Amino acid sequence: MAAFTDAMSRLVSGLAVITTRRAAGEPCGLLVSSICSYSVDPPSVLVVVDHASRCRDPLARCGAFGVHVLGSAQEDVARTFASRGADKFTGLAWEWDAAVPRLRAAPIYLRCTPTAVFDHGDHTVLIGEVTRADVAEAEPLVFYRRLLDWRLREGGGLHP
C-alpha cells in the first residue's frame, strides 16, 4: 500500500548491521532499520529479518548475533551491508567476538543471545538478550524519507 510505505518513510530510524556466523563458519551480515529496544529487564532488542535475506537462516539458528548501530561516518558500511555482495567483510576491520563477527568501525556494539525467534508473514522476528554492550560517542546515521544521509543538527532539526 503506497500510503503505508510513504507513512513509514517519515518515521525517523537509526540503522544497524546485524551479524552472525554461518553454519560453515564464515561471517554474514545485513543492514536493518527494524531494530529497537525491547525490554530493559532483561536487556533485550528486537530485530526483524526478511525471509529473502541470506542471513535469515543463520540468524534463526544462531547461538549469538551482533548489533552494530552505525554512526554518520559509516554510510559506506551501511551500503555494503544493504547489498547482496558475496563477501561484505572483505576490506573491513572486523574480528570474532566469541561466535559473533564484530565490526570495529561501529560506535555501538551489542552482543545478543536469541531468546525468541518466530516467523510472521514473510519476516522473522528475533528477540535477543544483550550480553555485552560497548558504546562510543558518535553522531547517528539517520534513515528518513528513503535517504541514508540525514543529519541531526546542533540546535535542532534534521537536515540532508
Ligand SMILES: Cc1cc2nc3c(=O)[nH]c(=O)nc-3n(C[C@H](O)[C@H](O)[C@H](O)COP(=O)(O)O)c2cc1C
Ligand atoms: C535503509 C535500509 C533498511 C533496511 N532494513 C531492513 C530490515 O529491517 N530488515 C531486513 O530484513 N532487511 C532490511 N533491509 C534490506 C537488507 O539490508 C538487504 O536486503 C540486504 O541485501 C540483505 O542482505 P543478505 O541477503 O546478504 O542478508 C534494509 C535496507 C536498507 C537500505
